Amino acid sequence: NAGVMQNPRHLVRRRGQEARLRCSPMKGHSHVYWYRQLPEEGLKFMVYLQKENIIDESGMPKERFSAEFPKEGPSILRIQQVVRGDSAAYFCASSPPGDRGEQYFGPGTRLTVT
């Protein structure tokens, strides 16, 4: 059973470009969560999605950031017009159906904005 998969693992973007981060949950998992880890800090919750629904996006910056989890395919975290402050590690986690399932974390995507 493959774990949570994220790609790319490393992404370099120039200021003003768009970044697209992908997350494929574990088999049988229908809940996806995105977390951001700034340098020297802990992970911070960004958004919680179920298939075709955003359940909680309270941790997402109001502008430039969006997330989706379509019926088919991976979850996508999209950052438009990236700035240097977006440089961070972005981790995806997935859990099985139900509100109390343990979250399993992917390997992360390290975004560097130059």
Add this chain to the structure above:
Amino acid sequence: ELKVEQNPLFLSMQEGKNYTIYCNYSTTSDRLYWYRQDPGKSLESLFVLLSNGAVKQEGRLMASLDTKARLSTLHITAAVHDLSATYFCAVVNAYKYIFGTGTRLKVLA
């Protein structure tokens, strides 16, 4: 708002010594996790603590939970260099994992 604080933030210790990392949280929660993270890597799950008084041990690491004091500890016994990493506690608030700031541990040979 649930807050999670860890201390110390940095810990440099000699091989063979014992030390404890503390994790305090501000409101009730029914689960607490400890993770290890090596530089540039993802999180490795170490322990999940579910109830008051829970104690779990794996090798040189032992974690405990006091829900009344809202405190968890990660105790390191006879540290070895391979334990050098950053350790995070995370408290669950509904579906959100609230992470502490991390304790960066360096074990000196």
